[in-house]
Amino acid sequence: MSTRSGILFLVSGPSGSGKTTLCRKLADEGEARYSTSCTTRQPRPGEVNGRDYHFLSHEAFDEKVAAGEFLEHATVHGNSYGTLLSEVTCHLAAGIDVVMDIDVQGAAQVRRCTDAQICIALVDLFVMPPSEEELRVRLTGRQTDSEEVIALRMKNALAEMEHWPSYQYRLISATREEDYCRFKSLLVAERLRVARIQH
């Protein structure tokens, strides 16, 4: 009576919004599967292949693009990033919810792809810092980066934040605990949707 397909939960937000932490915690608690992206960039220290990214050669990545295997993909500063459709659909079909930490362009691609080709229960959320001041504090907090890098991140973050009205839900970040509680509430609520149960 209650079998349902999994929900694909897209989470966007600027750097410093805390979205990655939220997504990882949801996955760590076993509430949803974290979708691991593919990338052609080199692993950074501590990054694990298959957990942080699937690290691919440019050739392997391009082959998958040509074969239409990506749900979304993009090239940034000469490196490609993308999510394999198979990475997502196998879990959804098994009734497992999937969470994706994704930028606004990627989210738009996923929406177009799911509208046109495949029937996926999609929920999208935009996570925002509480204020511009707090965003600046959070972006400056990463001591490894120069003034210039921080200024660029700030500019990009503000530009990205203009896209929140395209999303179904918006979460304005408060404390970590409160954010996670509201974040998880979203998934709990969406699972109770009659439209999903009937599908």
Next chain:
Amino acid sequence: MSTRSGILFLVSGPSGSGKTTLCRKLADEGEARYSTSCTTRQPRPGEVNGRDYHFLSHEAFDEKVAAGEFLEHATVHGNSYGTLLSEVTCHLAAGIDVVMDIDVQGAAQVRRCTDAQICIALVDLFVMPPSEEELRVRLTGRQTDSEEVIALRMKNALAEMEHWPSYQYRLISATREEDYCRFKSLLVAERLRVARIQH
């Protein structure tokens, strides 16, 4: 930026589903205002005018019906029950969420009324017992009632339960704590809806 009107949260379900307890707890915690109905029936021992019901004479009730003051109303076994539109809209306009414990016919009336006349953010939920067996246990638990009354309640409950697909959300009752957690998640999630923020 984040001002929003309140949400009208309709909660239906058969006797024994636990919906009344859920609604009252939400109101007790200050998360939403409990909408108090009007009725022409006599108060039962312990019932408080203005808390459990607004107790009205038949004449006063009929006058309000004629004046179009009810969001929904019905007559059951010679007594009338109804919710005043003003009881709900004053809170919603102030950004306070309102929860209504309402039967399926009442919920259908509210949907029609809000579709046609007034712009209200409506969320509806159907609460179900986990199984027919558990429903029987819960209805029998009320030691004050005869076998016949229980059999009638059971029949009515099963008939009412057929209406769950008309609702946006369905909650299958588990434990009281779990039910309340999921119930509250619904409200938390609905408050994050971008469509409501923009209104």
